[in-house]
Amino acid sequence: xxxxxxxxxxxxxxxxxxxxxxxxxxxxxxxxxxxxxxxxxxxxxxxxxxxxxxxxxxxxxxxxxxxxxxxxxxxxxxxxxxxxxxxxxxxxxxxxxxxxxxxxxxxxxxxxxxxxxxxxxxxxxxxxxxxxxxxxxxxxxxxxxxxxxxxxxxxxxxxxxxxxxxxxxxxxxxxxxxxxxxxxxxxxxxxxxxxxxxxxxxxxxxxxxxxxxxxxxxxxxxxxxxxxxxxxxxxxxxxxxxxxxxxxxxxxxxxxxxxxxxxxxxxxxxxxxxxxxxxxxxxxxxxxxxxxxxxxxxxxxxxxxxxxxxxxxxxxxxxxxxxxxxxxxxxxxxxxxxxxxxxxxxxxxxxxxxxxxxxxxxxxxxxxxxxxxxxxxxxxxxxxxxxxxxxxxxxxxxxxxxxxxxxx
Numbered sequence: 001x002x003x004x005x006x007x008x009x010x011x012x013x014x015x016x017x018x019x020x021x022x023x024x025x026x027x028x029x030x031x032x033x034x035x036x037x038x039x040x041x042x043x044x045x046x047x048x049x050x051x052x053x054x055x056x057x058x059x060x061x062x063x064x065x066x067x068x069x070x071x072x073x074x075x076x077x078x079x080x081x082x083x084x085x086x087x088x089x090x091x092x093x094x095x096x097x098x099x100x101x102x103x104x105x106x107x108x109x110x111x112x113x114x115x116x117x118x119x120x121x122x123x124x125x126x127x128x129x130x131x132x133x134x135x136x137x138x139x140x141x142x143x144x145x146x147x148x149x150x151x152x153x154x155x156x157x158x159x160x161x162x163x164x165x166x167x168x169x170x171x172x173x174x175x176x177x178x179x180x181x182x183x184x185x186x187x188x189x190x191x192x193x194x195x196x197x198x199x200x201x202x203x204x205x206x207x208x209x210x211x212x213x214x215x216x217x218x219x220x221x222x223x224x225x226x227x228x229x230x231x232x233x234x235x236x237x238x239x240x241x242x243x244x245x246x247x248x249x250x251x252x253x254x255x256x257x258x259x260x261x262x263x264x265x266x267x268x269x270x271x272x273x274x275x276x277x278x279x280x281x282x283x284x285x286x287x288x289x290x291x292x293x294x295x296x297x298x299x300x301x302x303x304x305x306x307x308x309x310x311x312x313x314x315x316x317x318x319x320x321x322x323x324x325x326x327x328x329x330x331x332x333x334x335x336x337x338x339x340x341x342x343x344x345x346x347x348x349x350x351x352x353x354x355x356x357x358x359x360x361x362x363x364x365x366x367x368x369x370x371x372x373x374x375x376x377x378x379x380x381x382x383x384x385x386x387x388x389x390x391x392x393x394x395x396x397x398x399x400x401x402x403x404x405x406x407x408x
Contacts (some may be wrong), residue, residue, distance in 0.1 A: 002033040004093035004118075006084075008104040010038035010053070011045055012290065014238060015316040016100045016125040019193075019215055021045075023097070023395075026388045034089045037084055052087040054080050057104045074096050075173055077106040083198065084109045095399050098123040102128050104210060107183045115187045121398065122184075123191045125313060129184065132170040133159045134334035137242050137310050140206035148205040151175055184208060188402035193314030194224040194335030200311060204345065211398050214338075216391035217319045217357040219383050225299035225326030226375040227368070232258035232272045233329070234301040236294060237317050239265030244307030244352065249274055249283055251307075257365050258307075259283045260297060297323050302371055303364055309352050314338070322382040327374035329360055343370075345378040 024034045036049040040056045054077065073105040096113050098120065115119050126134040131146055132154035139162075147151035151174035153159075162168040177183045190210045192198035198210045215265065231250075237243060245261065249271065252259045259282060261271070268285070275283050289297060298304065304321040306312070311334035318328055318339050330340045331351035340346040347364060349356040364371060 001027075001095065001396075002035070002090070002091070003027055003094045003399075004037060004087070005099070006037040006096065006101055006109065007099040008101055009037050009041065010036065010047070010050075011041065011043040013043075015215075016123075017125070018144075018316055019125070020099045022216070022218070022388075025218075026278050026392050030392060032180060032384070033093075035087065035093060037087055037105075037109070048088070052083050052104060054083050058127060070113035074103045074106060074169060075176055076108045078108070080105050081112045081238065084112050085116075088112065088118070093118060095119045095121065095402060097123070097399075099123050100125055102134070107177055110183055117406065119188045119399070119402040120186065120252075121189050121191060121402055122187050123193070124197055124201065124210070127142075127197070127201060127204075127311065129148065129190075129206050129208070130201050132167070132174045135242055135310055136200075137207040140241065142310060144204065146174075146204070149179065151178075152222050188405045189398055191398065194312075194338055196311065196338065197313045201305050204310040210353065211400065211401075213391065213394050214386055215314050215316050215319055216386045216388050217316070217323045217382060218388050219323045219379075222320065222323035222382075223299075224262075224296065224323065224375070224379045226325045226372045226379075227241035228300055228371075230258065230300040230302075231256070231365075232260050232301045233303055233305050233365075234260040234298055235305045235307070236262035236289070236298065237306070237315075239263050239268045239271060241267055242310035243267075244309040245271055246274060247309065247352055247354045247357060248305060248307040249280060250354040251361060252282060253278065253280045255282065255358070255361060257302075257361070260286055260301065262286045262289050262294065262297060264288045295324060298326060301326065303327045303329055303346065303375075305361075306336065307329065307351075308333055308336065312336050319382060319386050325375040325379045327355070327364075327371060327378050329364060331357075339381075343374070345374055345381055 009017050027034045036052050040053045057105045063138055093231050096118050132151055138157050138159045150169050155167045155171040158164050160170050190208045191213050192210050193215045195212055200210055248293040304326050308331045314335050321328055328340050328346035330336045330348055332348040333351040340348055347360045349360045
């Protein structure tokens with residue numbers, strides 16, 4: 001099968017990019033042909049398909065002209081349509097699988113794909129189908145105000161970086177794509193990595209056909225360690241507000257265990273300031289790590305922590321931690337409970353409750369045998385439920401359904 005994979009970033013920026021590149025890898029290993037569509041960027045991985053990529057769009061860059069150009073591309077990108085049509089003429093894929101295309105590429109490419117009668121799959125990595133800012137977080141709290149297409153709430157609440165102007169653009173985007181152009185009606189099948197996300201977007205009013213397919217990890221790339229060599233716990237991922245890191249740091253203050261925070265993000269400076277001002281001496285910021293350097297830090301730890309304060313989907317960090325033989329202590333929110341089963345693969349706590357989190361940390365670190373048992377269960381879960389072969393076979397079934405639907 002010839003598969004076209006599209007994603008706005010073509011380097012390992014986050015979890016959705018890992019899924020994007022790992023999907024390409026399992027396709028190639030099984031003899032499928034893969035082509036790519038993305039955005040130009042200095043960090044991009046080299047590929048022969050870069051000649052088709054769209055111009056770089058940076059929404060953080062200042063200036064009225066840049067803001068205007070970027071906003072127009074966010075709404076509907078003519079360049080993306082032209083570029084992908086060139087790729088389609090040259091490569092002729094059997095199916096297109098879109099990941100994160102919003103804003104930098106825009107869903108305008110769906111029109112070009114359907115004009116060529118190509119089946120379209122979209123993986124839902126977040127809540128963009130029902131929320132103007134994707135996260136369902138407004139002013140630091142979970143928000144469902146846009147339920148049933150009330151997208152104007154984004155503007156009213158200044159959800160986008162507390163800016164009325166930026167919120168207006170995102171509000172217009174939602175009405176244009178969902179209410180005027182009905183552009184997502186042309187997608188054959190959506191994929192949700194978590195049952196929670198599937199149910200939540202339908203509850204919010206989304207009508208598209210959604211199939212559940214969890215993320216995966218190649219466990220052969222992850223040598224497990226069921227007994228940590230350091231008196232430490234670890235968070236790894238993006239350092240952003242919705243990840244609950246302020247709650248986590250507050251919870252570990254004074255405990256006789258080290259918290260290692262791995263990653264970069266917009267809240268890093270604020271988190272470091274909190275540690276300094278409160279004189280917390282058991283928190284280390286290790287910066288960005290990847291590959292073996294990241295895996296080694298996780299192996300040395302007792303368990304991983306994910307203190308999220310938003311509706312997590314199907315966090316890759318959890319699956320990677322499980323593959324390394326580590327149980328998880330996680331907030332009871334979103335799709336996390338589909339992975340972390342209390343006293344089996346880890347423990348959960350009330351999201352945002354630092355006292356509950358502190359109690360659960362103390363409970364886990366005092367029971368080494370329980371940690372090892374849960375770590376082995378976590379590894380088994382990764383092997384049996386999140387392995388590439390199961391993922392590939394299920395994905396091929398979804399592709400065949402989409403092809404059949406497209407030709408009806």
